[in-house]
Amino acid sequence: MSIGLLERAEERRKAALAQLDSEEQAQRGQYFTPHLAAQIIAGLPRLPAGESVRVLDPGAGSGILSAALVDRLRVWRPDLRVHIVAVESDSVLHPALSETLADLETVEGVTTELVDADFLVWALSTGQRFDLVIQNPPYAKLRTGSDPQNLLRGAGITVPNIYAAFLELGLRLLVDGGQQVAITPRSWMNGTYYSAFRHHFVRTAGIDALHTFESRSKVFGDTGVLQESIVVSATRGRTPDQVIVHTSYDHDSEPSSRTVAYQDIVTPDFIHVPATESDAKAVAWMATHAQHTLADLGLTVSTGRVVDFRCPEMLHHDRVDGAVPMVNATHIRGGVTQHPVGAKKPEWFHTDPVAAGKLLVPGGHYVLIKRFSAKEERRRVVSAVWRSEDEVAFDNKLNYIHQDGHGLDAEAANGLAVFLNSTQLDSYFRVFSGHTQVNATDLRQMRFPSLDQLRQLAAVTSHDQLEIDAAVEAVLVPAGVKA
Incomplete structure (x- = not known):
């Protein structure tokens, strides 16, 4: 034949x-x-x-x-x-x-x-x-x-x-x-x-x-x-x-x-x-219930300033005098940030005041988002809040949400992290973005709840996925409206 x-x-x-x-x-x-x-x-x-x-x-x-x-x-x-x-x-x-x-x-x-x-x-x-x-x-x-x-x-x-x-x-x-x-x-x-x-x-x-x-x-x-x-x-x-x-x-x-x-x-x-039909529902849900960009909320997202291979002499495995936390993706675990964790990568940062002024951010509440998620993670968007009184260094493989270069108020930060860790957001992001990573540009274009709604979400202290999703549904979808 x-x-x-x-x-x-x-x-x-x-x-x-x-x-x-x-x-x-x-x-x-x-x-x-x-x-x-x-x-x-x-x-x-x-x-x-x-x-x-x-x-x-x-x-x-x-x-x-x-x-x-x-x-x-x-x-x-x-x-x-x-x-x-x-x-x-x-x-x-x-x-x-x-x-x-x-x-x-x-x-x-x-x-x-x-x-x-x-x-x-x-x-x-x-x-x-x-x-x-x-x-x-x-x-x-x-x-x-x-x-x-x-x-x-x-x-x-x-x-x-x-x-x-x-x-x-x-x-x-x-x-x-x-x-x-x-x-x-x-x-x-x-x-x-x-x-x-x-x-x-x-x-x-x-x-x-x-x-x-x-x-x-x-x-x-x-x-x-x-x-x-x-x-x-x-x-x-x-x-x-x-x-x-x-x-x-x-x-x-x-x-x-x-x-x-x-x-x-x-x-x-x-x-x-x-x-799929579920993809279409994710888009429709977000278009209906989240109307604000980060800019509308007076917030900004940036990529972490420290690129490790460019400044190895500033990175330390053990804390030295005058060092500040060096926060990277390994420090986001289970919806919270933990530092130090005994990671293989350096966890402390120290340099002269001139370089520090360019690479560090002031103490405060910041919402961190992994730019690259691990294979075993069920969500593509993985977020947590960082809190500190003193300056901190964020790795280039993290995005961080801030307000004019400074931290957010605690309720807004906590509510943002809850929303970013919801299944509703993750499902939408997979339709919205063809990338495996989460870029700052993507976050700038996406829509978020109002500041008042974010502050209501801040009441969620559980990291259980079902509880997070239920809270997002309850806060963003008006009573009597079918999602």
């Missing part, structure tokens, strides 16, 4: 992957799409209504996305004329890509074109326009002052990673009403770094479908990618009323699908990804 288009393309993908130099592959940000993931991506575009469709495959690699698309179209629209433009600058991949494109041309009505060019340069100079862009863009940071960054900035594109540049250029090359489907990290959907790009993206195109994966590691299992990936379908110049959200454990499992109101996905600040 002969194998099909997609299976042959998958064999070429694997062969091409084996030929690549791993260091150069990492520099280019090349992560080839496995054929099962390619089928998912190729399954999201709308079936064209006309007689022909022009398709762009940027950074085409071995051509597997084009193969998956043609494989689908020849079943559902065998009468359709398809022209594919595959852009690929890596000459090592050209033999595999050429073979795949030649294979596709054996399908009636399919024509192809291989463009040997840097996609960034080509996209900014071509006059071609397309009905569909389907892509798995490279994931690589744009170095400051590099030629690619300068080229993009000259075209009005300011993004931190090349994948976002591919998304932006893909939109530019679409006809009005054209569709782009791409698999990328979720990182562009929230946070400051991608804010300008994100806002421009949703002004230019409307997101009409998403496909999320519960497993972070299996989508690109043979390429070592651990990014939280998502497939996004968007239509240039059209904003739908609803978004279809597909969810699967990985690229090899049967997805579930649901329809979500557009405004529940795309907000003025960020893009939510409510993969």
Whole structure:
């Protein structure tokens, strides 16, 4: 029994992957799409209504996305004329890509074109326009002052990673009403770094479908990618009323699908990804019952000032004369801060007055949040209150909430920690953020209860999860209102 288009393309993908130099592959940000993931991506575009469709495959690699698309179209629209433009600058991949494109041309009505060019340069100079862009863009940071960054900035594109540049250029090359489907990290959907790009993206195109994966590691299992990936379908110049959200454990499992109101996905600040009904409820609960940013409350969040490897001479395992507590993530345990705990890392900080003025914070009540949570912790957001009369040093792997550089009043601090440790907040954060860490930027964008409500939550002294969640529900949801 002969194998099909997609299976042959998958064999070429694997062969091409084996030929690549791993260091150069990492520099280019090349992560080839496995054929099962390619089928998912190729399954999201709308079936064209006309007689022909022009398709762009940027950074085409071995051509597997084009193969998956043609494989689908020849079943559902065998009468359709398809022209594919595959852009690929890596000459090592050209033999595999050429073979795949030649294979596709054996399908009636399919024509192809291989463009040997840097996609960034080509996209900014071509006059071609397309009905569909389907892509798995490279994931690589744009170095400051590099030629690619300068080229993009000259075209009005300011993004931190090349994948976002591919998304932006893909939109530019679409006809009005054209569709782009791409698999990328979720990182562009929230946070400051991608804010300008994100806002421009949703002004230019409307997101009409998403496909999320519960497993972070299996989508690109043979390429070592651990990014939280998502497939996004968007239509240039059209904003739908609803978004279809597909969810699967990985690229090899049967997805579930649901329809979500557009405004529940795309907000003025960020893009939510409510993969399940419980995710949607978490977003709705927070939108209804928490209305204030930290700035509204007169509070600020910062990242701890001490980076341990930059000042090892200031860190001490044993307390020395004049030393202050050096507080890090290991000191947050069971909803409280404990110091010292006999940790392996230094627990005391001492330096001259000049350096201390830059690295220490005054005594007071601060709300600490771990930037990185341990695997065994059931919550992604882990918080506790630090109290001290004297100055203290906070490690860079902690965020701390303060008021103009000083401590908070005790009730507000305690109430904030209760809220941050609630299941309601944690469930929302997982939908809100595609990161495994909790960044200060995320906390600035999130919504919180009022100061009065926080002070009511301060009455909770238990660290039992059920009691915390019950208190948050009781304080934030008015009597008689169903949560």
